[in-house]
Amino acid sequence: MKDVPTINVDRGPIPFSERIYLGPIVKGLAVTLRHFLRNLFGHRDVATIQYPEVKRQYSERLRGRHILTTKEDGSLRCVACFMCETACPADCITIVAEEDPEATVEWEKKAALYEIDLLRCVFCGYCVDACPKEAIIMSRQHEMAFGAREEAVVGIDELRQKGPIEDQDLGYRPYF
Numbered sequence: 303m304k305d306v307p308t309i310n311v312d313r314g315p316i317p318f319s320e321r322i323y324l325g326p327i328v329k330g331l332a333v334t335l336r337h338f339l340r341n342l343f344g345h346r347d348v349a350t351i352q353y354p355e356v357k358r359q360y361s362e363r364l365r366g367r368h369i370l371t372t373k374e375d376g377s378l379r380c381v382a383c384f385m386c387e388t389a390c391p392a393d394c395i396t397i398v399a400e401e402d403p404e405a406t407v408e409w410e411k412k413a414a415l416y417e418i419d420l421l422r423c424v425f426c427g428y429c430v431d432a433c434p435k436e437a438i439i440m441s442r443q444h445e446m447a448f449g450a451r452e453e454a455v456v457g458i459d460e461l462r463q464k465g466p467i468e469d470q471d472l473g474y475r476p477y478f
């Protein structure tokens with residue numbers, strides 16, 4: 303076996319002040335105190351804001367709560383193709399399809415039921431990407447509070463586009 307030389311490192315005695323960590327503790331407290339005073343007296347470079355009175359303007363690609371878009375006559379663009387439900391990794395979309403009596407083609411379907419469980423949703427946007435009709439897009443609405451578990455399961459009434467598309471707080475959507 304090869305003889306491996308041993309190297310002894312003499313670290314020298316550790317001073318008492320280092321052993322009790324007094325210097326780093328004082329330094330840490332000074333940093334905390336500096337930030338506290340800076341926040342207290344409202345310097346302009348403070349990162350926090352007075353939420354909810356003050357809100358940040360988020361990107362137009364923010365993936366917030368979904369919108370089911372509508373046609374000019376107010377009906378949903380969704381043709382119940384199940385692409386979004388299939389693509390959803392959280393398995394939180396439930397669709398029940400039915401024949402569309404207003405359809406211009408014989409086989410067109412519409413959603414009799416369209417639900418998203420917002421507490422299971424991970425806001426990945428895969429449903430939006432999968433939709434061939436741009437029937438589901440995302441808004442920038444990300445403040446969601448629910449008083450009961452079942453309130454988090456939202457249906458067509460809650461998801462339906464309300465008013466002209468340009469008045470929606472639009473977030474992530476295809477081709478944008």
Ligand code: SF4
Nearest residue numbers: 390423424426427429
């Ligand atoms: S955003 Fe993602 S997790 Fe949420 S419903 Fe769409 S595909 Fe499912």
Ligand code: SF4
Nearest residue numbers: 380381383384386433
């Ligand atoms: S992918 Fe689009 S058209 Fe198909 S079911 Fe989902 S929302 Fe409706």
